[in-house]
Amino acid sequence: MALKKSAVKTCATLLQEYQDKKSTILNPVKLSFSGVGDKDVYNISAPFRIDGVTVIAGRVESRDSEHSEIHFFVEQNGTWVPKEGAPVFTLQDPFFTFIHGELVLGGVETFPHPAMDNALMWRTVFRKGKSLNGLSPFFTGPDAMKDLRLVELASGEIGVFTRPQGEKGGRGKIGFTKVSSLAGVTVELVNDAPLLADQFIDAEWGGANELHILNNGLVGVLGHVASFDEAGDRHYYPMVFALDPQTGEFSDMELIAVRAEFLPGETKRPDLADVVFSGGLVRHSDGTADLYAGISDAEAHRITIHDPFLKFEQNK
Template sequence: MLEMDKTKSNVRTCKEMLLEFKNLKKRDISSKLLFDGIENEDVYNITAPFLFEGKRYLAGRVEKRTEEWSRVVFFMEENEKWIADNSIPSLPLQDPFVTQVNGEFIVGGVEVFDDVEKPGMLNYRTNFYRGNSLRSLTLFAKGPDRMKDIRLLQLEKNQILVMTRPQGSIFANGKRYEAGRGKIGYMIIHSLDELTPEAILDATIFDDQFISEEWGGCNQLFMLDDGNVGILSHIARFDEAGNRHYYSSAFCMNPRTGEHTPMKLIAVRDNFALGDAKRPDLTDVIFSGGLERNKNKKAMLYCGVSDAQGHRIEIDDPFE
């Protein structure tokens, strides 16, 4: 069973976690994924592979190097490459995620749109699509404005764990929280019909994972054999020059009590092959896309790298 710590002593900074990370310079030079069917655009912030129509697919964020307007494209694995499947409609989203609830595909990502309250600025929210096939997905829910990293996991037939990431000062679950640049919350719903902005904003927030200057969120959820949930996540910070630093992390939680283990790093940018960055301030960025757990206590981690590439690397399974 997990050793749960209920105290605020769990709070550790990115730098503190980096000091204990043992594989800082382990680099897999063959980790970059090859994508076909996309020209003059980058593919990054990819999901882990999943099965569709008997073949391995993954979803990826596709956009031009100089833009933020992106779409989610589905890629099929073939001969060690990932081929864009143009027979599956793309979605007007960033940062995709894929899961299943009651046998249906649930695909989500971040919609970017003009901010009516701040002319000239962009707003964003998480949108959710559902369907028995990737070819017939329909929009069924939207998250609150300015919230990314909402993820779902079916626990039982009528129980769905929802992980959230509010920002700023919020009143949730009868309590005032200071979520800063982004903290992780959770709640359990009993139907996808309950996935509303109001419910998401009322989730219970973990206040022992990030200092106020840093932030993070969930990327993929796993049901573990002991009834707990393994959470692939990320933690991030700015440095003094305004550069972003994103690290891949993981922790476990009891979905019914909210007790959770301390977050730990599982990969950093230096673990991956060298390559281009979208901008200089995004060089030291990896975005945890998904984890493919194997039977040998290893796992394949899929990441967006420097907001310009998709990579994978084999690591020790963080949930073993």
């Protein structure tokens, strides 16, 4: 199908369009974790297979802190417990993909701000390997950039989704470029990636969370779009769009869920009550998909939805 982009859509417009569709949400579940003391587990990845088992990577953090670790969990009797012997990384917001047969794991590293006292700076870091214990660092993204994602395209090239902030990206806009191999992924390449035009208004922001190669070579992007309200509270919505890596054309964003459709739960702070952070999507052959998400910077939940990428695979 041709990817047609209309004028920029605000969170309010996207929310109204989503509510008008009356989507069906099934099987809302709050995931249960143990083995990490009284810490929260949130902003999880989707489950993936590595070392012969299915694992979830999760952000583990005390409720009153943003000092985070990434732990790997396996399911036992309905509860996710730390995988014995698995590494722990001092990072936030884990994500994964597989490129040329290797696991590529990323997360956000924080470090003291170079110019501001008692403030933090951040960057996205990547590791790769054949096993969890064999993951070695191979790329560190630019300072002040979260939501940097890599994907192996159908062509064998590497798709690079970026999210600069500041002079180029404002509060955060998505960029895209591609390169022939992982060796070609550099800070300069990331910084120079062109932004997708007319995707966010300047007062709002968003990013890519997980990338799916569709059966026609398009990239299905699972991401988030976010805004502040007049009280300063944050509103994060899980969204999707599709991008043609050969032409750069992309579709409009559309929401795939809202916070109220998940189970009730805790929040890290009152201003984060309406935050859904897309973790990952597991597509099924029956036309449904499981959305894994971080909720209100405190919990990890899952819901089942209609597969939002199916329509992009049908006519191209």
